[in-house]
Amino acid sequence: xxxxxxxxxxxxxxxxxxxxxxxxxxxxxxxxxxxxxxxxxxxxxxxxxxxxxxxxxxxxxxxxxxxxxxxxxxxxxxxxxxxxxxxxxxxxxxxxxxxxxxxxxxxxxxxxxxxxxxxxxxxxxxxxxxxxxxxxxxxxxxxxxxxxxxxxxxxxxxxxxxxxxxxxxxxxxxxxxxxxxxxxxxxxxxxxxxxxxxxxxxxxxxx
Numbered sequence: 001x002x003x004x005x006x007x008x009x010x011x012x013x014x015x016x017x018x019x020x021x022x023x024x025x026x027x028x029x030x031x032x033x034x035x036x037x038x039x040x041x042x043x044x045x046x047x048x049x050x051x052x053x054x055x056x057x058x059x060x061x062x063x064x065x066x067x068x069x070x071x072x073x074x075x076x077x078x079x080x081x082x083x084x085x086x087x088x089x090x091x092x093x094x095x096x097x098x099x100x101x102x103x104x105x106x107x108x109x110x111x112x113x114x115x116x117x118x119x120x121x122x123x124x125x126x127x128x129x130x131x132x133x134x135x136x137x138x139x140x141x142x143x144x145x146x147x148x149x150x151x152x153x154x155x156x157x158x159x160x161x162x163x164x165x166x167x168x169x170x171x172x173x174x175x176x177x178x179x180x181x182x183x184x185x186x187x188x189x190x191x192x193x194x195x196x197x198x199x200x201x202x203x204x205x206x207x
Contacts, residue, residue, distance in 0.1 A: 005151070013162070024123070031167075037168055040164075044116060050118075050121045084194050091187055
């Protein structure tokens with residue numbers, strides 16, 4: 001079982017560092033800066049739940065439906081539109097550095113969890129990543145279910161802890177930010193999400 005834990009740590013660190021730069025990370029940083037550490041962790045937990053959901057689906061083989069050409073096109077279009085909508089909403093939002101003095105009611109924690117969940121699920125490359133990883137691991141571990149589940153559990157927890165650290169570090173930057181810089185960060189995050197969305201739609205038609 002030790003090898004499963006080792007492989008899970010390696011995959012988790014790799015996923016968090018080399019493949020962790022996507023729409024979910026943009027939303028995580030923007031949320032942590034504007035809404036604080038608690039909101040950032042809630043969003044990271046939503047991403048964690050979506051990854052867990054996809055791992056379970058891929059383990060059952062359901063995720064293979066996405067690979068069918070007709071489904072792949074529809075999924076790419078829908079997920080692209082979701083990211084574009086998130087991007088527009090993020091872009092037009094105008095954060096205030098001293099928002100605490102105005103007593104603006106923050107969205108509930110469940111809102112951030114759902115945002116993290118759907119942002120991650122809307123990325124078809126995450127689906128393909130987990131499907132490909134599941135095929136490789138299942139083959140490598142000779143269908144040892146306990147080892148497979150241990151390996152993926154360690155991977156997901158490692159990624160979640162990494163996202164929590166990113167949220168903490170982003171939140172620490174807030175005292176150094178001006179209102180103009182916060183607006184710029186929101187704009188960059190929004191544009192980034194829209195670019196990701198358009199890219200997904202283009203890829204869905206192109207490939």
